Amino acid sequence: MLRRLRCGIRTYKVLAIESSCDDSCVSLIDRSAGAKPIVLDHVKSTLNSVKAGGVIPTSAHLHHQKSIAGLVKQVLQKHNISGVNCPELVCVTRGPGMPGSLSIGVDTAKGLSVAWGSQFLGVHHMLGHLLIPRLESNGEEPQFPFLSLLASGGHTMLVLSRSLLDHEILVNTIDIAAGDALDKCAREIGIRGNMIGKELELFLNKNPQLSLKDIPWEMPQPLKNKPKRVDTLGFSFTPFISGVKLSLERYHNNEVKDELMPAMGFRIQEAIFDHIIDRVLVAYKVRPELNQIKTFVGSGGVVANQRLRVKLQAALKSHGVENFHFPPPALCTDNAIMIGWAGIELYENGVTSELDVTPLRKWSVEGLEKSGF
Numbered sequence: 001m002l003r004r005l006r007c008g009i010r011t012y013k014v015l016a017i018e019s020s021c022d023d024s025c026v027s028l029i030d031r032s033a034g035a036k037p038i039v040l041d042h043v044k045s046t047l048n049s050v051k052a053g054g055v056i057p058t059s060a061h062l063h064h065q066k067s068i069a070g071l072v073k074q075v076l077q078k079h080n081i082s083g084v085n086c087p088e089l090v091c092v093t094r095g096p097g098m099p100g101s102l103s104i105g106v107d108t109a110k111g112l113s114v115a116w117g118s119q120f121l122g123v124h125h126m127l128g129h130l131l132i133p134r135l136e137s138n139g140e141e142p143q144f145p146f147l148s149l150l151a152s153g154g155h156t157m158l159v160l161s162r163s164l165l166d167h168e169i170l171v172n173t174i175d176i177a178a179g180d181a182l183d184k185c186a187r188e189i190g191i192r193g194n195m196i197g198k199e200l201e202l203f204l205n206k207n208p209q210l211s212l213k214d215i216p217w218e219m220p221q222p223l224k225n226k227p228k229r230v231d232t233l234g235f236s237f238t239p240f241i242s243g244v245k246l247s248l249e250r251y252h253n254n255e256v257k258d259e260l261m262p263a264m265g266f267r268i269q270e271a272i273f274d275h276i277i278d279r280v281l282v283a284y285k286v287r288p289e290l291n292q293i294k295t296f297v298g299s300g301g302v303v304a305n306q307r308l309r310v311k312l313q314a315a316l317k318s319h320g321v322e323n324f325h326f327p328p329p330a331l332c333t334d335n336a337i338m339i340g341w342a343g344i345e346l347y348e349n350g351v352t353s354e355l356d357v358t359p360l361r362k363w364s365v366e367g368l369e370k371s372g373f
Contacts, residue, residue: 012088013040015075015112016340017068019105020097020125021154022047022060024067027336028075028087031344036138040079042337043071050194053187055153061100068108086116091343094122094353094373095360097154102359110355121343122353122373126150126365128338129299130161133325135341142325146295149280149312151302152334153179153197156235157365158280160290164349165369170283170290173235178272179302181237185244185268189256195333200265201305210262216251217264219243219271223279231282240272273308277315284319295323304332346373 011032018025024045030038047063049055081087092109095102106122113120129150133142147170148159156178158171182197193199204211220243222236223229244264248254256264284290296316298309309326316324331337353373363371 013081013086014089014091014340014344015072015087015109016091016123016336016343017072017105017109018093018125018128018334018336018339019064019068019101020093020095021101021334022049022055022063023334024064024071024105025334025336025339026068026071026075027340028079028081029337029340029344034138037135037341037344039337039340041075042335043074044335045071046194048194050192054183057098057100060098061104064101064104068104072108072112083116087118089119089121089343089347090116091121091123091339093125093128093339094357095125095363097125097359097361099359099361102361106357106359113355119347119352120355121347121351122357123339123342123346124363124365124368124373125334125339126155126157126159127167127368128342129332130159130167130297130365131164131342131345132299132327132331132338133297134345135331135337139345142295142297142323145293146297146325147290147293147321148297148299149276149303150300151178151276151298151308152300153177153183153302155300156237156276156302158283159365160293164345167365167368169364169366170287171233171235171279173237175236175238177302178235178237178276179300181240181272182269182302184241185272186265188241188244188248189261189264189268191261191265195301197302197305200269201307204262204265204269204307207262210259211266213260213263215260215263215267217247217267218250219247219267221278222275231286233279233283233286235276235279237272237275240268240275243271244268269305269307273305273311276308277311280312281315281319291320294320295325296321297325299327299332301333304329 014029045067186200220239
């Protein structure tokens, strides 16, 4: 809800919690009037899902139950936080995300808010990704309006942000997210790890020459123009999974030889990144006024990939983009710092939440000025 702040911007502390998927995160931020916030601490515990081959919601829920309270205690003890010097604001991811995971963070944050008599604020997860580039400049840059590509394991969208609460989704995925597709495709060729997309990038960086080896391989071009379907504003990533399986069967007898794995991985990564850029460029074609937007933000775990950043910059400079903002990789993946910073921006613009709010599995970043927090 919107309400008048108790007083103007001044020095206060913020405790923030993120638990939308499989990362338990807690951050403590010191907010000083007129100065960039100081991140006093950030701790994170990630569910190990290597054997499961992906995030199982019940396992993530159990992980948060085991982790979040201990992480909060760790931060509070380290910084000697008590009822006397407690944070004025407690922020938590309210959604979108997995309800079981979200509920642990939300309930923990509500309890701390009640115990301390602090303000409580349920933050939109994607708003955290959108606003985190503004932390470094204390909210000065990037200035509105700006375009954002938010790409992770759970979301992939192109967003036009006109103000703190005014966001328009220009392009969204019609099936799965880019990070999900990268994980599933890379798993087909034998890449393993807790963050498979990141493991794929590291693997390719270690094998740059083998990555460029010419091999028989075909990947689809989802949503390309055809009769009765022209300039679709959408992303589609499930065809890439089928494309990998088909190429392995057709050209490699379902066998992945070690010397060919880098080339396979490179083609997977390039195909998915090229699709992202292709759909972004369609948005520029359909909405020519976007060429007047000078600032572009890339955030989310997928956009931590340096290769994608380079490709985005090369593709968008001809469309009038002069300023690119990419958060440090640690702030691209899910973290509580972005929830704390988004909370600060909202709080200082009169936004807080009531204690009866509940976690939201689905929550559009559009219409935030009406939907409330």
